[in-house]
Amino acid sequence: MQSIAADIFQAVIINYDTICNGLNKPIMMQGLFLALCHKGFITGTANYEHLHCQQGELFIIIPNTVFVLHSVSEDFVAKVLYVPPRHIPDIAVSAQDIDLERILKFNILTLDSQLQEDLQYLHTVILHQLEKPMTVYRRKLMLAMINSYIFIILGNVRGGSSEQSLSSKEKITRNFFILLLNEYRSHRDVDYYAKQLFISSKYLSKVIKETSKFSAQEWINRTVLIEAKRLLVNTNLDIMQIAEKLGYSSPSTFARFFKNSTGTTPVEFRKQHSS
Numbered sequence: 001m002q003s004i005a006a007d008i009f010q011a012v013i014i015n016y017d018t019i020c021n022g023l024n025k026p027i028m029m030q031g032l033f034l035a036l037c038h039k040g041f042i043t044g045t046a047n048y049e050h051l052h053c054q055q056g057e058l059f060i061i062i063p064n065t066v067f068v069l070h071s072v073s074e075d076f077v078a079k080v081l082y083v084p085p086r087h088i089p090d091i092a093v094s095a096q097d098i099d100l101e102r103i104l105k106f107n108i109l110t111l112d113s114q115l116q117e118d119l120q121y122l123h124t125v126i127l128h129q130l131e132k133p134m135t136v137y138r139r140k141l142m143l144a145m146i147n148s149y150i151f152i153i154l155g156n157v158r159g160g161s162s163e164q165s166l167s168s169k170e171k172i173t174r175n176f177f178i179l180l181l182n183e184y185r186s187h188r189d190v191d192y193y194a195k196q197l198f199i200s201s202k203y204l205s206k207v208i209k210e211t212s213k214f215s216a217q218e219w220i221n222r223t224v225l226i227e228a229k230r231l232l233v234n235t236n237l238d239i240m241q242i243a244e245k246l247g248y249s250s251p252s253t254f255a256r257f258f259k260n261s262t263g264t265t266p267v268e269f270r271k272q273h274s275s
Helices: 015-021 085-090 100-105 113-130 136-157 168-183 190-197 201-212 216-235 240-246 251-262 268-274
Strands: 002-003 010-013 028-031 034-039 042-045 050-053 057-061 065-072 077-083
Touching: 002 136, 010 015, 010 113, 015 065, 015 268, 028 100, 028 268, 034 113, 034 136, 050 057, 050 136, 065 085, 065 216, 077 113, 077 136, 168 201, 168 216, 201 268, 216 240, 216 251, 216 268, 240 251, 240 268, 251 268
Parallel strands: 002 028
Antiparallel strands: 010 077, 028 065, 034 057, 034 077, 042 050, 042 065
């Protein structure tokens, strides 16, 4: 499987000609990608979740994502920002600021015309700065501008929600996703997360279902499944090692979960998706 990674910031414009040769080829995306679709459309999968992006929409690809491009229109144009893996910890966006539901589902963000214009302008500024030598101060400038880019999106798409303006259910949902992102490898039962949040399992399940359309257990399973698929396709770990990484007591328990979730065994899935 091809891997896309670089050690430098990038601001690029991609079109049909630059990506059409990559159709139906799985690519391991390292680093953080922010892609604003300017014209046309693309379809594909990100960690095996369907993705469709068209003019006026933006999608985020987080590190260690298996991306497969299925189709692209001939008029497609997108402006992409890339943050190298080693600089991601320097981004000032905290877990509380990120809509984890969007990231886990790889949703597309639809932007209004003014927001599109602002982001395209900022992309151009970043592009011009990257044409100059990368000094320690320009690296800090890149991080500042990319932080601005992300906060512009969050401030407009999410309406600038703050801790004070969140409802009690929204706070529970946010805190559940923060816990989940950190604990899913070792805890897969709703009771654990409910106890950490000082509420009952029944109430947690009810709140998560109301606010995110999926139950707490479905989110736990989906998160574990995404990581399992990534490990199967992008590492040489055997099934026992993957089961251990994901906190399963035995390979058979992991294999049973995987088959119930996907309809195929881990070994079959690896054969189907590895190249």
